[in-house]
Amino acid sequence: MIVHIVMFKFSDENKSANLAEVTKRLNALVELISELKKMEVGVNFTLSPRAFDLSLYSTFETKEDLEAYAIHPEHLKVVELIKSVTLESKVVDYIL
Numbered sequence: 001m002i003v004h005i006v007m008f009k010f011s012d013e014n015k016s017a018n019l020a021e022v023t024k025r026l027n028a029l030v031e032l033i034s035e036l037k038k039m040e041v042g043v044n045f046t047l048s049p050r051a052f053d054l055s056l057y058s059t060f061e062t063k064e065d066l067e068a069y070a071i072h073p074e075h076l077k078v079v080e081l082i083k084s085v086t087l088e089s090k091v092v093d094y095i096l
Contacts (some may be wrong), residue, residue, distance in 0.1 A: 001037075002060040002063055002094070003093065003094050004092075005091065005092045005093075006055070006091045007054070007089065008022075008056075009053055009087045009089070010053040010086050011086065011087055014085070015053070021081070023054065035066070036058060036060065036069055037058075037060055038057075039057070041056050042055050052088075
């Protein structure tokens with residue numbers, strides 16, 4: 001199994017609304033992309049300066065499934081939104 005984790009730091013402008021919209025749109029991907037087996041989206045509550053605002057944990061059966069997800073049109077729509085409301089992101093992918 002492949003695990004894909006991404007963390008995002010959001011811009012302060014409309015932060016709460018943007019977090020809610022991105023969360024909703026990411027969660028919807030599970031029904032839209034067959035290669036995506038599981039997804040958890042979490043909004044951070046820690047006030048640490050090291051903290052990011054939102055994390056995404058998703059799983060795939062193979063690396064090829066992750067690659068298919070990465071270029072899927074529905075995923076790319078969400079990526080476009082995320083890029084417009086975030087300042088930074090970090091990613092890690094690994095085999096479980």
